Amino acid sequence: MLKDYLDFFQLTGFPSITWQMPVMWAIVMVLLYLAVYKGFEPLLLVPIAFGALLANLPSVGLVNEPIGAMVSPVAGSVIEMHVKPGEFFEEGALIAVVSNPEGREEIHAHARGQVSVAHKAVGDRVLAGSLLVTAYSSEPGGLFYYISRGIEWEIFPPLIFLGVGALTDFGPLIARPITLLLGGAAQIGVAVTFMAATLLGFTVGESASIGIIGGADGPTAIFLSAKLAPHLLPAIAVAAYSYMALVPLIQPPIMRALTSKQERLIRMTSLRHVGKLEKLIFALLVTILCILLVPAATSLIGMLMLGNFFRECGVTDRLVKTAQNEIINIITIFLGTSVGMTMTGTRFLRQETLLIIGLGVVAFGVSTASGVLMAKFLNLFLKKKINPLIGSAGVSAVPMAARVSQVEGQRADPNNYLLMHAMGPNVAGVIGTAVIAGYYIATVTR
Amino acid sequence: MLKDYLDFFQLTGFPSITWQMPVMWAIVMVLLYLAVYKGFEPLLLVPIAFGALLANLPSVGLVNEPIGAMVSPVAGSVIEMHVKPGEFFEEGALIAVVSNPEGREEIHAHARGQVSVAHKAVGDRVLAGSLLVTAYSSEPGGLFYYISRGIEWEIFPPLIFLGVGALTDFGPLIARPITLLLGGAAQIGVAVTFMAATLLGFTVGESASIGIIGGADGPTAIFLSAKLAPHLLPAIAVAAYSYMALVPLIQPPIMRALTSKQERLIRMTSLRHVGKLEKLIFALLVTILCILLVPAATSLIGMLMLGNFFRECGVTDRLVKTAQNEIINIITIFLGTSVGMTMTGTRFLRQETLLIIGLGVVAFGVSTASGVLMAKFLNLFLKKKINPLIGSAGVSAVPMAARVSQVEGQRADPNNYLLMHAMGPNVAGVIGTAVIAGYYIATVTR
Amino acid sequence: MLKDYLDFFQLTGFPSITWQMPVMWAIVMVLLYLAVYKGFEPLLLVPIAFGALLANLPSVGLVNEPIGAMVSPVAGSVIEMHVKPGEFFEEGALIAVVSNPEGREEIHAHARGQVSVAHKAVGDRVLAGSLLVTAYSSEPGGLFYYISRGIEWEIFPPLIFLGVGALTDFGPLIARPITLLLGGAAQIGVAVTFMAATLLGFTVGESASIGIIGGADGPTAIFLSAKLAPHLLPAIAVAAYSYMALVPLIQPPIMRALTSKQERLIRMTSLRHVGKLEKLIFALLVTILCILLVPAATSLIGMLMLGNFFRECGVTDRLVKTAQNEIINIITIFLGTSVGMTMTGTRFLRQETLLIIGLGVVAFGVSTASGVLMAKFLNLFLKKKINPLIGSAGVSAVPMAARVSQVEGQRADPNNYLLMHAMGPNVAGVIGTAVIAGYYIATVTR
Amino acid sequence: MHFLLATEPLNGHPEFFENLGYQTVGILVVITSLGTLWLCVEILGRLLNAYAHQAAPAQSPAPAPASPPSTESSITPEICAAISAAITNVLGSEVQIHSITPSPKTQANPFVQAWSVEGRRQIFHSHTLR
């Protein structure tokens, strides 16, 4: 019995601890510290970090696929086949090996089960997606196998956008629509970072996902990288949310370097009141125009403006409250933990992660600069000048970036209130980032 | 590069605009106007209309099925097969053509992918549901492919009924149970409209779904037409919710035409108090009786009375609030937009839609009349007369129809308060419509 | 037509009533009475009982699987095959018969449909999970086929634990961590009941699920029996929740029998204040340690402590409120009704159910005794004595068992407040039960 | 569960009289269902009332003095305000209330009436989401 007791520790997770795990635990602690004690986007970073903790423990029944059809993940030849119909196998058992010029791929069982049919034999050629073995098991998939469908199927980001739309007042943007261009210009940071990433050796799908960090829009970044570079999703999500929290540190030096004292003193005329009808038409306009121009952005833009229409129409109070609260909260818990769950040590502790974190700063910096410069460019033509400090708000990171504009404006002139003016480019940046994401989705092959 | 820029507009949605789209946009605007500025059931019509807008834009990634097994939708012979194992295909590519005496059916790809197995060759005979091709793709289905499962799988309407049950007080019905017959009589409008639709050339499945508009019960109408005539779902849902809002216009002339001044002056005795135990037994009674008599209505009646039991038992406060708020609100958003998403121009801009809208008026009118006439019929036997104005409330459309009874009653006698009396037939109509829907489900083949 | 009317009653549920149904209705009434009028865990027992009512009515479209692939549930030989490709079949039709030494297994259709492919012929050998027939139907699965996925896939219990974690203050446990051992000792009741069940002829999977009733933790009991003995799930859930309500009757005699008057008079020193940092580290510690030691408990422990981290970190207010309210309420409705839905007469009206109910009392009793005895054992070594009355709180049943400790303590000395001291073992019992459940999952074959 | 189809299911495009018969059966099914329900509820109400009357005598005198005799004067300003508010709420502000008189046939006391008003108010509030 003492032997049994000692034997039991063979069943514990200790033998499965890898060197990456404690390293990841330390990273988790840092993220939690930043979120809890430094206020770094805690609503997202706490679930992400806790999910990452679970992902880096030798857990059972948390992420495994359910047993059923086992398909080959690559094309090649079956060089080993370890099971016969009727045989039982344990969780983790080697089922088959497929080999092709690029290497060999092992197919392991995700849970205990029994083989029903072996569709291929040693020597057979297979394609990606070819059925190798059908098996039977009473074990379901892991909890986060199911919850993560919301990311795999790209459901969570649009639903978050439904809530974001219900929370966003586009009034300041409608009152001064030229600030749309500031939100557009900030996407230059995305494009520049994309190019930089390509030069550093990332594929275009990966580069697009890295570039979008500069959009400072969590759900869009998750949406795009789930589509184009799912293996980079955790690094990109962590970078996107961390830098959003660092906006008050990253932006001011750039803003001051690119503007003269005189420009920073520009006062802007008060915004006019925008009525309900105008807001409703705006919501419909954005929907129609953006979908026509960039169909691939439909689910993001469509849900954003649906939420906003609920908000502004004044007759769907129950729905707007649900979108702003229950839906966004529930999805945030599941989205955050699912993202964290992808953050395994083997995936995260790579050179790429450091490069992504470095490129993220570039992205935020260039986006900030482009917004400011676009404002200065527009001032060449405008009679009512724009204070270029609000250009930086075009990166979105709502409402952090607009606050930065306000604070910098008051540093130059304590009586200058740029806050409301900066909200225009701020929300325009959300639309701009969704548009460029749509462009990439339409034109980039994963 | 300029060429690339111009080329990009080949990728935009503009080339995909069809004549139906702008027409549907106009219809969407009308629906939104009615919902927002005229108060036509905005909680449903706003999501439906916005969903219809999205459905009539050249969107990408919104409604497509995920790649995987492609099955033949009909029986026939494979006359063309355009793909070979290992071949890649683009979204929209023609995969195969199946032909039978009634025509030819093309199978297109819903997304980019690669063929794993071609199960059939040219000349092979196939049945509906036979596997043609298995393919592999990293693209998921569209957002509303997943959300619409709630309608396809008939989950949303029963869950709405859970909330409706939690919101409904059956007290007035229990205090004067004879009003159940008024709620039953109102279903004659459903039956008459069914017959009229059949005479106009609709199949029985379609006719049943059209008839149920007269039940004035949105979730039941959606439940039935998802089952028996999914292609008519959008027209039926729009008609059902619009006419519910028009009850104050449709009902009064019919009510006045069928009643004498003297009948309209009838005062009814005040309702007795109904205790908790009686309400609980009522909920169980309705569940048992209706399911025994019409098993096909189980999921509607069962959820309705479960919600009502939560409400009346007094010890499940948390659950009843959740059913009344979070569940019903979340499902309403998803149900409404999913219904709207089916409202594509090619499906909606048909003669059938006009016929359905016409038949809907008939349905409401006959239901109103039957309720009133049933009340007059019952008065032949009753000592305590029923004011026939409350008969019209049997169409359900809770609580609109009961309000109409009150207003008409006061038009005849300003001191006559029929409101609470009309709530009896009003909620009885909900049960009646679920029962006749169950009858149709059990006996009509799609 | 009169004939048609009478014929219709062939379609009603009356011919399908079995003798078990009315018996189950009576049991449902008893459960509802206990829940509504006696306050027996109404939040769970009302949905369970109402679900059981629906499960014991001849319903249609409530629980059936969707048509598609029909697989053999057992290994054996196909001895009958009743359908050919292209043939239509009705709901309930006999499709095939598979026979093996242990008996014959009939495969029936869950809904109307048409056969696409017959994969096997009479005489073929099949394995569990072998595909027999592929069929096609436009009918979806039943409402609770879909909702019950949350139990089959083991999603609901961990999500309930997310909410439980968000509701639990581990402060009293952290202030006096030795009470962890009391929560551990209470699991002896689980082990003893497991052994008793095995002696009574239950398999080990069944025995483990029965034993866990002594853990007095609903979600854990449901989680474990869904995995190891799904056919006993309804009996175990009903026993677990009923006995939790009976704690004030079951525990006191045992507590008094095992303690001297003097022991019951022991006063405990007031608990120290526990700060935020300590609570956060505790949450992470429990997560890491328990998952390392018992990986199979990951999804329960992980979600519990995630919810608790949300609660204690102070910066995720939106998320903690959502976990405490919307998530736990919605899941409770679906979990309860799904459990009830498994409680069909044929499954519940068996001798096993009586045995389980009997064993449940044993489980609660032994757990209570072990907790008390462990406290007395610890007192042999401690300077600051523990009042053994708080040992019984180790069974969890939060907060009922802690209340019992308080009441019993005051019976001996009206000025002794054990309530806060009893909360330590009380919440420790939740962790202890999850750990032993993980041990069983890892080592018991279903 | 499996049900034998006693009647042929209706499909395609049935003839007029076939359809008429079919619909009549449908309405009869509805009336049968709701009629049975009516009877059951009627019986239930009487049973419970009878039981309540048996149980009541001991305690019924007690509440009586608390509520003044149910004459026309029993409509207190509070009840009046409650009714007005409820009706305004339900019917919109364009409706004017001229006078409130208890229905002469009413035996219920004002508390029950107030309960009714409140009950209805809840119903009307709740049903905005269908």
Add this chain to the structure above:
Amino acid sequence: MHFLLATEPLNGHPEFFENLGYQTVGILVVITSLGTLWLCVEILGRLLNAYAHQAAPAQSPAPAPASPPSTESSITPEICAAISAAITNVLGSEVQIHSITPSPKTQANPFVQAWSVEGRRQIFHSHTLR
């Protein structure tokens, strides 16, 4: 729906100038989209304003006397407090408000300003969940 791919999709590791061209097109697409939107919103605003001015005359004199002439004295203590609260709320308590003066270019009356402040406050409150 199916779209012909006019341009070859970008894949693998494109050359620098290919990539530069690709990104420039991307930015042009963004600017085109948001620029078109700008024009539409600008036109929309003018149309609605023109319509409002046509419709207004009859009723515009009415509100005028209610709001005193928009001089500096128009900042009432209430508005001042509202602005302070909003700013503290958004910028944190370490910010001090030295003085509040209406922007000289502002034609809006204090009510509109208060509306703006409130509108912004809502925005800032709401965006904590991204």
Add this chain to the structure above:
Amino acid sequence: MHFLLATEPLNGHPEFFENLGYQTVGILVVITSLGTLWLCVEILGRLLNAYAHQAAPAQSPAPAPASPPSTESSITPEICAAISAAITNVLGSEVQIHSITPSPKTQANPFVQAWSVEGRRQIFHSHTLR
């Protein structure tokens, strides 16, 4: 992740002594887990307390005068009411509170005690949904 099964999994109907051994191992596993946790939490508490004592001196005198010496007189009527309310809430109204005296062994000041009461109250409120 894959774990080698060191022990044969228990299945079917094991013999009594096999089962007894198996259950004993199970209980040992539970005690080991919770025992390890106990040790860790004990150590954690001491570390944090030691750290707090090092950090405290500079600021501890400040709060001291605010809270009067922790004698029996320190139970103010407010605290008394809070405790009563909490206990009534938890134990139901049939319980009567005869007297409230601070535990003689208690070093904690009344604020901490009030905190405890409030903390417990929350716990008891929350756990109605299992």
